Amino acid sequence: MSALAFHARRSSLYHQHRAGYLDACHRWIMFLVILSGGTVVYFFAEGSPVKNLLPLVPALFGVFDIAFAPGLRSREHGLLAVRFAQLVAEQLRGEEGRELQARIEILYGEEPPSFKALDILAHNQICDSLRRPDDRYTTMRRHRLLKNVLRFTGTNFVELTENAKKKTAEKEEEAKAKAAKRVGR
Numbered sequence: 001m002s003a004l005a006f007h008a009r010r011s012s013l014y015h016q017h018r019a020g021y022l023d024a025c026h027r028w029i030m031f032l033v034i035l036s037g038g039t040v041v042y043f044f045a046e047g048s049p050v051k052n053l054l055p056l057v058p059a060l061f062g063v064f065d066i067a068f069a070p071g072l073r074s075r076e077h078g079l080l081a082v083r084f085a086q087l088v089a090e091q092l093r094g095e096e097g098r099e100l101q102a103r104i105e106i107l108y109g110e111e112p113p114s115f116k117a118l119d120i121l122a123h124n125q126i127c128d129s130l131r132r133p134d135d136r137y138t139t140m141r142r143h144r145l146l147k148n149v150l151r152f153t154g155t156n157f158v159e160l161t162e163n164a165k166k167k168t169a170e171k172e173e174e175a176k177a178k179a180a181k182r183v184g185r
Contacts, residue, residue, distance in 0.1 A: 006126060008087040008104055014114070014122040015081035021148040022074035029065040033058045076112070083107055116152045117143040136160045 036057040043054050065071070087104055120137045121144065127135045137157040146152075 002091065004100060004104060005088050005091050006130075008084045008091070010119070010122045010126050011107070011111070012081045012084035012088065013125055014119050015077040015084065017118055017122060018115070018148065019074045019077035019081060022070040022077065026065065026071035026074060029061055029070065033061045033065070036061060073112070080107065080111060113151065115147055115150070116155060116157070117150070118147040120157050121147060134159075134161050 036054075040054040040058060084104075084107060087100060087107070091100055117139060120139055124136045124139070127133065137159055139157065143152060143155070143157075
């Protein structure tokens, strides 16, 4: 697989994950608006003392949905996923060269700022599907849990091959130290 197809597949997968997350957020927010709106009606009918504050709850959920627009952003990521997948298909049909590279660069310019941990996880998924485990990056649990919430822009994700080299070097140092102790006895 060419580098262009790899990056286009990774970007398509990234945008699919992002669209799914944002769509789920939008659905849950709308559920909470409807649920809290029904609660307001119920408490007004019952004459509850907190009835003066309850109308704020659905309004706050609605404002959150309007301000952060997860539904709109979900559609944007869905369209980008399709456009990256189209580039991969065009390359598989035999189209090569500068035209495809120029089109992928245009798509990169249209992308919103990325969530680095999610991008790395999409990269790892593509590596897994291609059976290229040495090209994977390490991620910590917090990266996986917060991949759609925090950007992790300052995080330096390390390739597994670099980790393997470090561990091998550490083991070699330990073995030398043990050997030196045995010789020194």
